[in-house]
Amino acid sequence: MAELVYDSTGRLLFTEEMKKEYTLLMPQMLPVHFGMMARLLEREGFKVETLNTTGRQIVETGQKYVHNDTCYPALLVIGQLIDAVQSGKYDVHKVGLLITQTGGGCRASNYIHLLRKALKKAGLEFVPVVSVNLSGLEKNPGFKLTIPFLRKAVFAMMYGDLIVQTSNQVRPYEVTPGQTDETIHQCMDRLLHGMDQGKGLSYPQMCENFKWIVQAFRDIPVQGPPKVRVGVVGEIYIKYSPLGNNNLEHFLLSEGAEPVVPGLTDFIIFKINNREVDVDLYGGKWIKKKVCQIFENYVKKCQRAMIAAMAEGGFRAPGTFDDLRRLIHGYLGEGNKMGEGWLLTAEMLELIHSGTPNIVCTQPFGCLPNHIVGKGMIRKLKDDYPYSNIVAIDYDPSATQINQENRIKLMLANARALAKEESAQTAPQAAEDRTPVGV
Template structure:
């Protein structure tokens, strides 16, 4: 609507004899937009999709022109869906990308091309045909015996995820860790402007079938979903679209989520969360602790390779305990692990670096270009990020949303406080068992972290990593870890606003803190990342 921002495109179109309608015209008929690979999550994309559907249903005299700005997050996935929707109705999308360069010549050229194509077309000589919407099948009983494949996430929790889900009666397997082929396939079958983790995850799925390692007629894809205000909530439709475009339209996709924010028809995929949640909680605390043990000991090990051997051994033991229905013994195994890791360590004081950022990047080795191993190779102790806080923040987020009147109370405060108390007792047990490892940093109380973060940013900032990112930075600083690497996908607007936006405030509170922000995307140069890290650790070792 702003004529300066849009370079007066509406006036330009009107001057060429075109009658201009805004997207508000779609509100008259309010068409449904179910026949798309799109999560109806935000008001702006919903409006665009409804306008495209309305335009598609009109005769050939009504065409669709979409304006988008470079780097606009939602446009990375809705643009493809708008184009596909119009094509099914025999129309084409005219896309005008705007930036701060005041040159409308290229835009005029595109619009003139649209006008000329309409003059050549004769819509009266043939009846309007609409192509059927193609998507992946509903996961019902006939797919129940298929193997469920899950994209690889982290070197610590991912090995235990199949064991946890097998307790529900499903045959589950992790896909291999991402590699360059994943990146190439992701760029081919996902919009190139979508966030880097989405590129890799889509690429992992397509690579699995293109490589011949997995049979698509015997497979199902599962993806974890939080339903948060992030493009990651669209991973489900992105994967479905990629499978259809790649020729694997018969592979069902299921959503692994606790809430009902993600709508996906999957009648044969039912999880008994009352049974699984206690196991999942133990598994997360167990693997987070093993991660703390490993990264503190791998730079202090008396014999090279000892830390890796212990890590692999205790992760295998974790799988065995879960699959033998003995997850209640995980914490006993943790006590043994703490003592074992402690026994391989030399007494050393080393420079320490904390890692924060977007959840996939900070946990996935390939996505972050193995910078954690790179730091370890230079004798630096990495204080790892943990998954426990990511899930625990939901207790804080619920209270904040209720206080802000943006969410209705679904469960009583008494019940939620009771659940939090139970979880907190489990965390305290882990802290006690893991303290046998001399370099162990205990798990913090999430409400304490939230109080610290509130000095920097509102707790209503729950998109992307939200307030948890500054909370992690502050807790590192309070633990004496003053050097932090922040990993973000290029174009991840929420994380850039939070991570870079709060940096000055955090430095004002903790003047000794040193933060290095690294952006990642499919074309990022290894040399560029390593050069910036070299400068960072040069300052660290002074």
């Protein structure tokens, strides 16, 4: 069994020996993206398992080992990890926990410390916690993010966004239930197989992959009239995680709606851009800003290619990151960047401008930035866009799923009433347009 090694601060390290013996558990957030990421890590020699567990016991475990004032996403992530370790499914002496660390002002940067404290409280302090970060916050000899891996991860993010964006526009209308999900798995298998052979890791190859991914979903037979589109925004974990939002996308589908969920790419560009804004606002090294600009411009280039592929394939394409920046002018400054910052408000604006005025804003307990740029901006948006139909849904340990779903049902009822009213108003004009000239 691998020897436990600690650094000078007393932090338990994840060693090279552990890499050979241990299974790394990773909390779920984005099923497609994280699914690809887990398989990429496996190809790097790690044993990785993404946790898809659900149930009230996860919340209760989080409440047991995490302070009540901690934000709901932290409670869920830590609760899910500790629940898995205590489940009996794994050898507790051969398991490690994988968690991201952003390094920003959001409390997500401190999840890792809360997790270690919770493990100690549970008598599991011998379980190593591995930080996934690009800020040099923590390093482990047995877990190193190499350039080749990071390159694959960036491309996996882009592919994941395209798969999710196109599949969401097909799934509500598929003739054969389950065909969209089957296509998702086929795309993931093909992409990962290509990456193993060094394919799909250059800009031209990525553009070619974009084309066949779009075509794969375009080939799925669909039927039925357009459904009410509902945008989903909010704190990043609750917005994406089925555990965090009580399977919100599945619920919207069951209610006859089409979920519209902004991709992860904008958030990644947002985080890179924040480093540049820091230099502009507070000063700093010009070289840091220059490096960030180069990286940002490359990701933007990839994003534009993805958007072009969607548009050419007949799918409804989102706007670019620069479009979001233009939309936010007059609402929030770019210095408002804690948590999701101005990006959350910009996503609501983009949804409204692109014909999706019905929006669910997911609000987790304890996320102060989210309440400011999310719920705090709804009144202003409704003043400027009276036809917008936005509902803020609170997610916390005491919130019941039935109450959340009932509030969303009211929003959907309002959306259908507004659509019917709009249809009635446009019908006379349409009839007038069809009247022959001279009559």
